[in-house]
Amino acid sequence: QIEGKPQPQFSWFKDDQPLAEGNRFATQYDIPSKTIFLTIAGAREDDSGTYRLVAQNPSGQEETSCDVKVDVNQPNIDQRSFVPQKAFDKLEKQLSRPNNVISGVDQSSFFNQDLFRPFDERHIKHPSAIVGGEDSDAAMPISAPRVLTPLRPLSTPEGEAVLLTAQVEGYPLPQFTWIHDNQPIMASNRVTSHYDMLTKRCYLQIIDSRPSDAGTYELIAENPAGQDRTRTELTIVPVSKIDQTGYVPYDKFSTLEFKPRIPNELRSGVDASPFVSGEIFRLLEAKPVNEYFIPEDEQKVSIDVLVPLKPAVAQEGQPVMLTTKIRGRPTPQFTWLRNNQPILESNRVQTYYDFPSETLVLEISEILPHDAGNYTVVAENPKTGERVETSAPLTVRGDTTSIDNTAFVAPDAFRTLEASSPLRAVMGESGVDTNSYLNPEILRTLDQTKQKPTDTPEKKQAVSAPKVITPLQPVKCNEGQPINFTAKVEGNPQPTFTWFKNDQPIQESNRFWSHYDIPSKTVLLQITDARPDDNGTYVLLAENPLGRDQTQSTVNVTSGPRVDTNAFVAPEKFAAFDQQYGPNVPTQSGVDTTPFVQPERFAQLEVKAPAPTRQEMQQPEAPKVVTPLQPIQVNEGSPALLQATIVGKPTPNFVWMKDGAPLAASNRLRTRYDIGTKQVLLQINDARPQDAG
Template sequence: MKPKKIGDTKFQLAINRAQDDDEATYKVVLSNEAGSCDSEASLTVRKPAPKVEELKLLKGLNDQTLTEKQPLILSVTVAGKPASVRWYKNGQELTPTDRRCFTGDEQTGRFACEIPSAGVDDAGVYKVILSNEKGDIESEATVKVNAAKPKEESPTFLSPLEDVEVPEGDNLTLKCRVTGLPAPEIKWEKDGVPLAASERITMRSLLDGTLTLRILDCVKADMGRYAVVATNEAGSQRSDCKVDVVEPKIDHSAPKFVIPLSSASAPEGKSVTFDVKVRGYPVPELKWTRDGVPIEFDARTKLEDMSDGRWKLTINDVNSADAGQISCVASNEVGKDECSAALRIQPGRDKRKPDDEPYAPRWNVPLWDRRIPEHQTMSIECHVDAKPRADIRWTRDGEPLEAGDRVELTYTPDGKCRLVITDFTSADA
């Protein structure tokens, strides 16, 4: 630093190779015999702009395959200082979120995109672009995220099977609830022998783990030791119970024709048959009449007990004298019931309608009143005959009844109609 006079009225202070500590406020004072004057100015030393280096990729992104909830860290290392760092996934620019952050260290040249707990949706093609005045560099990698394997839990019965007694002829329902991950495979056994589904036996498994075994119309042979076995990759568990089939408790009841007489027509010389089915306890006594006169049974007129309350009246070689109102009265100590039907005799050859002629629906086996213990399975059945096949609809108190989790509706081509309601309660009556 050296002051210098460069003219009669000009003075100069020269500072060669100015440095930071030369930065200050400078003052010059001029004086003579008449007085003095001064002037001052501030000196700011500006640093030269740093030299910008071209970016070089030292370590690029790597393809990764990881499992859900593992951390995902994508990083690059570069030489040079980038002015901007942009991250992309599947072509869309990314921004920081609660789940995702970007980090960078100019000293080490490491820049990263980090996701502490990756999800399946984080899979994709990632790219980073780093830029400065000298240009851009980029790196790309593919990330795969596999779904985490669910935690395995061996089967556990939350509610096991319980011993049960069921009256013969009633329906048996066994119910339990099991849990396990993955969902266990279910097998039912009776006395150590695997059970298979059939017309009488149905097995159900609900999403909440409830398991149900239902056996319709139980017989003594259904008595035994029942078990359900639940198995998955984590283990196996079983629950069993004892089932006793006991004699049904029979209440006294008045007779009721569940299959009443149906009118019939036959040509002379042919045979005609009347079928009935009657319920009641004690077993009802039947009396048959034609136009109020008792029918006499002989070789031509026969009455057969078909068991289970079914009776068949057959008249062979019919003639005009057999025509009339056929009636059947069933009675016991509780009451009685009666049904009637007309028998028409056609003279000469058979004049019946062809078999393929349509006819209105008629009940071969109608519904009848039932008493069902609460929480048991209710099953009722009827048979309908019609040509063409009848459209069947069930109602309860006049409202349509639809199939559901507890309601099962079954129809067969021969006209059998069955309604089954599991876990029957008073609300279903």
């Protein structure tokens, strides 16, 4: 029995070595009786030794020890006497053992069984009576284990803790065995079990549950009087590894959680009724930010629009902000409307009111076509009944590519062309489609008017077959650099261009891009981020109805280390860090490993804990690794993620080490500690061979 405040932490030692908890060793501290137990199931000869218990808390430390000897010559039977030894003196003298020797097992009794019947009716004290003292009246008869409350089926998300409980009674105290899918469960730092003698409950706790933990669990309780068992099913629901952090705080949904769905009449087809009534959603009302105290004599100010809303035009997919300045004391309540309909708050539409600048902002991220309309903000004071509003239209342009669509010629000039020009035929051809939507001949008259007018009529250009004026040139580059092929080709009508690599057509993609410049008659093929497999022979084929021509070239990509040499900071910024080289620097053969910047200048890759709270200081806990780091293998250039689960109070400081040395912070390495899940993460972007270790 050990007492202390705060509650001590207990450590068991055997022959001065820490005793690890396992399926044979279990310890429990009973708070009401202040008694700590160490249970060793199935004692063995190697369990003999000196056992020491150390109890410590911030106020001090206390310990106690004892010797345990396991006699291997005795059967594994409880040898404690039910009756004092002196009570058998008269029995031993009256009866003697028979002299005849019979082969086999001697089943004869040493004593007359009838003499023991008076003792069978006596009750045996329960271990709880020993805890209470010698005078305790608590007693229990011998009974086989009996399950009072069986295990219950359980379903839990992946990563959450699992707790299976069952209430079992029996004397002597039963031995408990947990079975998972017909296999015994071994205790570990993730799976623990204990039995509470006061409540008679047996617990199995699994932290950081995994899909492999699902299955059938069975608890077997047995003692010399018999056994009983109970079983249940555990279901682990897999969860996505994507960051599930909500864009909207969880308390925003508090009004929705406990609203039961109103049952509708049964109809065929798709149930389109909403799970939550639309009235439950709050209107998009602005909350004041940066609010500060206002003197009493300045609190009453009429609501007035200082700067009204202005019309806005936004590109589809881009963010947009609508702003207005409105003054009023006390602060008015703001409601946003679109086409006279209230706007519902979401993770895409947010509003706020900046008190010092009296500015109201409506922010829409990733604007969509249905966001277009007339926006109105209503400011009103519920106490005085004042109400003002301001409106402005918002126009959303359709999604277009990043090409500059600014017209060189006014759109009205093309009206005659659109009416007379036939529709363009669609032809499936390999390569890059460079066909013009309009006949270039028609546009030349417009180009003439933009330049210098002349009275001389333009000569009609003669038709000709494609002809390569400037052929392709061989290209040599390092891995990762861009490749640019250029060739000058003329022909009338304008040729169709097709690119081939090793006699195979090249399909346009995010790495291959082709373009034909009509004025300069230059065709371009650009390959971004060159790779060794880009090596080969490239052919440009130009053809029109009058003929064809081609040119070819080769590409040689030299493999090299994938090191990003682009400087994030100008080199002159590091002048203060450079080491001063003296005249007596010895020259050594091999690779110069002298660092350009002193290593101590780099900060360690660590996670600093926040300031501890008073509650954490009152109940401190040493850091404990719940889920250790796991070995991983990744491909070069891919991201790597190391994670471990660590608990402790106050929140520990974390420092990452690689091959025994502190890991320096860089723009490729990121680390953080998630207080909710107790997980510390290290993310390595663009893994390299030197990251192994």
